[in-house]
Amino acid sequence: MKVAVIGGGVVGLSATVALLRRGADVRCYEPGEPMGERSAGDTRIFRLAHADPDMVALAGESRALFVKWSEEAGAALIDEVGTVISGAEVGTWANAMAAAGAAHEMVEAGSPLLRLPARSFAGPALIDPAGGIIRVDRLRAFLVDAIGNRLLRVHVDAIEETGPGVRVTSGAKSSTFDAVVICAGAGTSALAAGVGIDTPSALEHHLRVSFPVRPGGPAPLQCWITEPADGVLGTYQHLAGPGLWAVGGDIDAALVTWEGGRQAAEQASLEAVTDYVAEHLPFVEPRPAGGIYCTHNPDLGDGLQFVRNGRVLAMYGENLMKFAPLLGEMLASACIDGSIPSDAGPGAEGASS
Ligand SMILES: Cc1cc2nc3c(=O)[nH]c(=O)nc-3n(C[C@H](O)[C@H](O)[C@H](O)COP(=O)(O)OP(=O)(O)OC[C@H]3O[C@@H](n4cnc5c(N)ncnc54)[C@H](O)[C@@H]3O)c2cc1C
Numbered sequence: 001m002k003v004a005v006i007g008g009g010v011v012g013l014s015a016t017v018a019l020l021r022r023g024a025d026v027r028c029y030e031p032g033e034p035m036g037e038r039s040a041g042d043t044r045i046f047r048l049a050h051a052d053p054d055m056v057a058l059a060g061e062s063r064a065l066f067v068k069w070s071e072e073a074g075a076a077l078i079d080e081v082g083t084v085i086s087g088a089e090v091g092t093w094a095n096a097m098a099a100a101g102a103a104h105e106m107v108e109a110g111s112p113l114l115r116l117p118a119r120s121f122a123g124p125a126l127i128d129p130a131g132g133i134i135r136v137d138r139l140r141a142f143l144v145d146a147i148g149n150r151l152l153r154v155h156v157d158a159i160e161e162t163g164p165g166v167r168v169t170s171g172a173k174s175s176t177f178d179a180v181v182i183c184a185g186a187g188t189s190a191l192a193a194g195v196g197i198d199t200p201s202a203l204e205h206h207l208r209v210s211f212p213v214r215p216g217g218p219a220p221l222q223c224w225i226t227e228p229a230d231g232v233l234g235t236y237q238h239l240a241g242p243g244l245w246a247v248g249g250d251i252d253a254a255l256v257t258w259e260g261g262r263q264a265a266e267q268a269s270l271e272a273v274t275d276y277v278a279e280h281l282p283f284v285e286p287r288p289a290g291g292i293y294c295t296h297n298p299d300l301g302d303g304l305q306f307v308r309n310g311r312v313l314a315m316y317g318e319n320l321m322k323f324a325p326l327l328g329e330m331l332a333s334a335c336i337d338g339s340i341p342s343d344a345g346p347g348a349e350g351a352s353s
Contacts (some may be wrong), residue, residue, distance in 0.1 A: 001023075001025065001127040001178045001179065001336060002024070002025045002165075002177045002178045002179075003019050003024045003025045003026045003027075003177055003178065003179045003180070003181065003335055004026075004027050004028075004029060004156075004166070004168045004175070004177040004180045004181070005026060005027070005028040005029070005162050005180075005181045005183065005269070005325055006029050006156050006159070006168070006180065006181065006182045006183065006184050006187075006191060007018070007028075007029070007183045007184035007185060007188070007305075008028050008029070008030025008032075008034040008035070008151060008180065008323045009030075009035055009037055009038055009039040009183065009184075009185050010035055010039040010136075010139065010140075010143070010182070010320065010321055011183040011185075011315060011320055011327050011328070011331070012028055012184070013028065013034060013035065013061065013144070013147060013328075014181045014324045014325055014327055014328030014331075015181050015183060015327065015328045015331040015332055015335075016028040016143075016147050016151075016328075017143060017146045017147060018329050018331065018332035018333075019327035019331075019332045019335065019336075020146070020147070020150065021047065021332075022332055022333075022336055024286060024332070024335075024336065025034055026150050027150055027152050027175070028147060028150055028151050028152065029152050029154055029155070029156045029168070030151060030152070030172065031152060031153060031154055031155035031349075033047060034140065034143070034144050035136070035139075035140045035143075035149065037185050037186065037294065038141075038185045038186070038294045038295070038296070038308050038320075039185075039321065040134065040294065041136055041208075041240070041292040042135070042137040042240065042241060043133050043134065043135065043136055043137075043238060043239065043240045043241070043246065044133070044134040044136055044321040045062050045083055045131065045132075045133065045134065045181065045223040045225070045236055045238050045322070046059075046066070046078050046083070046130075046132050046133070046134045046223075046296075046321075046322045047059065047083040047085075047086050047126050047128050047130075047131040047223070047225075047306075047322065048060055048063065048097065048102045048104075048130045048131060049083060049093050049096075049097060049099075049102075049128040049131065049225075050093065050096055051089070051092050051093050051096055051302070052096055052302070052344075053096045053097075053099035054100075054344050055096070055302055055303070055344055056096050056097055056099075056100035057100045058103050058304070058323065058326060058344055059221045059322060060100065060102060060130075061324070061326050062263075062322060062323045062324070062325055062326035062327075063130060064065065064325065065079070065223045065306055065325030065326055065329065066103065066325055067133075067326055068325075069139075069142060069157065071254060072142070073138060073141075073142040075135070075138050075142075075276070076135065076138075077134065077138055077139050077142070077194065077228070078132045078133065078134055078135065079132050079133040079135060079220075079239075080130075080132045081115075081130050081132045081133060081220045081222050081223065081239070082115075082127060082130075082132060082222040082223070083127075083128045083131025083132065083222060083223040083224070083225070083227070084099050084114060084116060084125050084126065084128070084131075084222045084223070084224045085125065085126045085128065085154055085224075085225045086121050086122070086123050086124070086125040086126070086224070086225070086226050086227065087122060087123040087227025087228075087234075088122070088227060089123075089124045089227065090106070090123060090124055090125065090126040091106075091124075092298075092317050093126050094106055094126050097126070097128070097200065098260060102128075102130070103129055103130065104126055104127060104129070105126070105127045105129070105270045106124055106125070106127075107125050107175060108125070109121050109125065110122055111125070114218075114222070115129070115218035115219065115220065115221055115222050116221065116222060116224050116283040117213065117217055117218075117221060117224075117237070117245060117282070117283035117284045117340070118280050118281050118283070119282065121225060121226060121280070122226075122228075123227060126271060127222075130225055131150075131222075131304060132223065133238055133239055134321055134322065135154075136321065139324070141340065142294075149343055150187075151326045152170075154170040154173075155171075155278065156168055156169070156170050156184075156191060157169050157170055157171065157196055158191075158194055159180055159182070159195050159312060160193055160194065160195070161195055161309075161310050161311065162176065163311070164176055164177055165177050165314055166178075166179065166180045166195075166219075166310075167309070167318060167320065168180060177311075177337075178311065179311045179312075179338075180311065180312045180313070181193060181312075181313050181314075181315070181323055181331050181335050182197075182312065182313070182314040182315070183314070183315050183327075183331070184294075185295075186203060186295045188314055188315075188316055189201035189316075191314075192307070192312070192314040194283070194287065195309055195310070195312045196309045197275050197307050197308075197312065197314050198307070199305075199307060199310045199314055199316050199332055200297040200316065201297075202258070202297060202298055203258045203295045203296070203297060203298075204253065204256045204257065204258060204295065204296055205256045205257075205258070205260075205261075205262050205265035205269075205295060206248065206256065206265075206269070206279050206293070206294050206295070207248070207255055207265070207266045207269035207273075207291050207292070207293050208246050208247070208248035208289050208290045208291060208292045208294075209246070209247055209248075209269070209270055209273045209274070209290070210241075210244045210246045210247075210288070210289050210290040210291060211244070211245050211246075211247065211274075211277055211281075211284045211285055211286065211287060211288060211289055212243060212244065212284070212287060212289055213239075213243050213244065213245050213283060213284055213285075214282075214283050214285055215286060216283070217282075217283030218283070218296070221238075221239055221245070222239035223236075223314045224236070224237045224238065225237075231251035232248070232250060232251055232272055232273065233249075233250040233252070234250045234253060235247055235248060235249045235250070235273070235276065236248045239320065239323055240290075244289060244290070245281070245284045246278065246286075246292075247273050247277060247281075248273070249269060249272050249273040249276060250272075252269060253298065255268040255269075256268065256269065258295075259329075260283065262293065263319040266291075266293060266294050269289070270288060274286050274288060292307065296318060297316070297318070298319060300316070300318040301318060302317075302318060303317050303344060304317045304318055304320075304323060304327065304330075304341075304343060304344045305317055305342070305343050306330075306334070306341045306342075307340070308339075308340045309336075311337060311338075313331065313334055313335055313340070315327065315331060
């Protein structure tokens with residue numbers, strides 16, 4: 001079977017690997033650096049913890065696949081430091097973990113089980129011992145190596161259903177495939193619309209900022225997802241490299257609108273997150289030492305959405321890094337047997353057509 005995967009982010013590369021392993025003749029189209037857009041940077045958070053038991057179970061499947069890939073790569077793709085979720089809503093997350101049979105523990109701030117850069121915070125905390133830091137640097141090297149010369153460094157301008165197959169056009173060149181998978185991140189909605197597939201098109205700006213860790217704090221630091229504090233609607237935080245603590249803050253949506261421009265959004269995010277660090281994280285210096293910018297589709301939350309029209313399958317969602325190996329398997333199977341994987345998480349009902 002001849003398949004085109006559009007997009008060489010973590011989802012497209014994972015789908016390409018899974019298709020290759022099923023014997024498909026695959027080409028992955030990516031004009032930039034592989035994993036250079038929403039999958040950029042060297043680290044992400046892995047967690048089983050979700051507010052929905054189905055998502056916890058799917059994360060468990062993904063984790064088992066990460067373990068397999070780690071064995072193949074000869075290096076751990078997840079640093080097992082654990083992930084902590086804190087705030088008033090964590091009871092719901094704990095119930096979801098219990099329903100999915102996932103190990104977890106509820107504690108209060110000050111518990112000796114916590115290794116966070118703050119001494120106090122709002123609400124109880126849920127410890128997800130299977131969580132940790134996804135080593136995106138190692139994952140990228142593993143996937144790029146597995147794909148080899150199947151990566152075509154070109155931009156896809158259009159996809160079109162024709163009698164014999166699906167035509168993929170890049171500049172003056174076009175090729176016809178038995179099936180196409182669109183996982184082009186911010187480029188998905190424009191490409192998918194051309195074959196009658198509707199996916200979210202609205203975009204927002206987002207910035208994750210890194211700060212130096214002060215010596216003398218707890219170690220190894222756990223990954224941490226928090227609820228609102230002054231100036232931020234919630235944060236995610238984790239080690240981004242030796243001695244570097246990454247903090248991403250959800251801030252007032254009015255400050256990060258697409259129309260407002262990247263520069264203003266980055267400045268507002270930088271200020272809000274730096275103020276948060278100064279106020280709440282005694283073990284982190286409020287001195288920005290780097291950052292990762294990306295676009296994202298607002299209001300998706302955790303969730304995996306799949307939409308098919310004929311021989312073209314599109315996928316979208318947020319926080320997809322932790323699901324990468326599982327998404328690869330789901331997309332490859334569905335691509336080969338012509339099915340649609342079940343959506344999961346918020347908005348799961350009615351997202352497929
Ligand atoms: C700062 C930040 C922090 C995050 N934190 C976490 C986290 O802690 N845990 C987690 O699980 N997830 C996290 N995420 C989300 C996760 O990284 C993304 O959901 C995931 O990387 C998306 O991968 P993707 O392959 O869908 O998209 P991308 O990586 O954006 O890949 C899409 C690719 O498609 C290509 N493309 C677009 N249009 C075309 C076209 N017309 N032709 C050919 N190619 C095209 C682009 O060049 C791009 O490389 C975070 C994201 C960011 C940016």
